Amino acid sequence: MTTHFDIFLAAPPGLEDVLADEAREAGFANPQAVSGGVTTSGDWPDVWRANLELRGAGRVLARIGSFRAFHLAQLDKRSRKFDWAAFLRPDVPVRVEVTCKESKIYHDRAARQRVETAIRETLGAPIESDAPVRILVRIEDDLVTISLDTSGEPLHRRGHKEAIGKAPMRETLASLFLRQCGYDGTETVVDPMCGSGTFLLEAAERAAGLLPGRSRSFAFEMLANYDADAWQNMRSAIPAGAEGPPRFFGSDRDDGAIRSSTANAKRAGVDALCEFRRAAVSDVMRPAGKTGLVMVNPPYGARIGNRKLLFALYGSFGQVMKDRFSGWRVGMITSDAGLAKSTGLPFKSGPPVSFGGLKVKLYQTGSL
Structure with missing residues (x-):
């Protein structure tokens, strides 16, 4: 050892x-x-x-x-x-x-x-x-x-997100994008197109100190040098859940997405920290309290949605950010630079990243 x-x-x-x-x-x-x-x-x-x-x-x-x-x-x-x-x-x-x-x-x-x-x-x-x-x-x-x-099943399979929507983002990828945006576990996070809630679950778990592998098994448990007692000692200090008030806010225009994200948050033990509601992007309001991070993975038009129709969605998102989220930072994932530009937000783009057969980029702002 x-x-x-x-x-x-x-x-x-x-x-x-x-x-x-x-x-x-x-x-x-x-x-x-x-x-x-x-x-x-x-x-x-x-x-x-x-x-x-x-x-x-x-x-x-x-x-x-x-x-x-x-x-x-x-x-x-x-x-x-x-x-x-x-x-x-x-x-x-x-x-x-x-x-x-x-x-x-x-x-x-x-x-x-x-x-x-x-x-x-x-x-x-x-x-x-x-x-x-x-x-x-x-x-x-x-x-x-x-x-x-030593992992077995890929590590993005945390064991909590059973309900998923179309083109879900992997938890590992969402966590890295949050970190790339400077999220450190202390801020409020808003996702106005939350889908199955991946960004918010990852942010809330990190804030609560809930370790990503706490609910699953690993291939190393079947190796000859596995020490079950030492492993249990390592896991013993993991908290089981988190307490509110909510500071991770998700919305989506689809009722099914809200049901999914709510159920996923409960399985992950962060439902007390998260609040989900049905709302169009144009109806999203800034939460009370300190500024934070808006993190979103909108449709790109490559697999989901008609690209021509998405310009209005991206434009509406950008206007809401400028009108209601002054002082907040914005992170957005998309494969389409033209759609990102249509938000009117002062984005800087990161390197291309493979996601679901596409090359996407993180577009992020400083404080608006």
């Missing part, structure tokens, strides 16, 4: 620096943004904590070993010498995924078969295509790197 190794935190391309900031704030060792995620180092409790605490990570991979292999016979021999029993249980099925890049071993399917056979014959663990434990083998420049996916 004291051996340190590399840990990889997966992030949407374009938001690696934001996740690195979160990991740094959470006390992980020297997090560095790289393509597709963040690298850090630690031991198994750090892996557990990353799964439990980091709101923006999509997966947590533990890099458990590496060796050189220049041909399949060498891969077979060194895979058989690898200490699989230190990590895997013989009674838990595993699946192996291999990628090859710029190496003498270029046939990923053949390489996967060698590794699978080594695990099955040396450890006895069954190989299944839908196994709960996933082994990732990357062969690049003849270096074989072995990682374990």
Whole structure:
């Protein structure tokens, strides 16, 4: 439990620096943004904590070993010498995924078969295509790197948002966008097109100190080195819910969206902090109290809505912000720069981020 190794935190391309900031704030060792995620180092409790605490990570991979292999016979021999029993249980099925890049071993399917056979014959663990434990083998420049996916189900599946609408935003992505807008858990947040409530749930959970992984299980619980008592001790301090008054306000013109967001907030234990009501964008009013953040993910016209008709929606949103939300900051996600411009708000755009097959950007303002 004291051996340190590399840990990889997966992030949407374009938001690696934001996740690195979160990991740094959470006390992980020297997090560095790289393509597709963040690298850090630690031991198994750090892996557990990353799964439990980091709101923006999509997966947590533990890099458990590496060796050189220049041909399949060498891969077979060194895979058989690898200490699989230190990590895997013989009674838990595993699946192996291999990628090859710029190496003498270029046939990923053949390489996967060698590794699978080594695990099955040396450890006895069954190989299944839908196994709960996933082994990732990357062969690049003849270096074989072995990682374990310690998360299992993607980390955006918190276990609370059962009711969703069209094109829902992933919780991990919403959390990173909130952080990119400077949200630190202390402000009021308003979402006038709240859908299933993702932005508000993420903001409210962070404000209440509710950890994102508190309600779910993880693949690392099925590994040989899993310490159930240590894990329960780590989880024991997690609060179960939050108390009001509300300071996270959502509205939507769709009754179904309001029912969904209300139910999701109750499952997440933040219903006392959140208030949802049916309203058109033009009817949204500024909450009483201090200024805060307006965060919105409107239709883009690419998958939902007619783009030509959306200019009026974006224009109305921008006018409401200028008329009623003086002093507030605005963050908006869209794939369409023309629609963003039609708000008339002084937006600055961030890098493109993949979302649902599209490239979206965060457009944000300073205080209006």
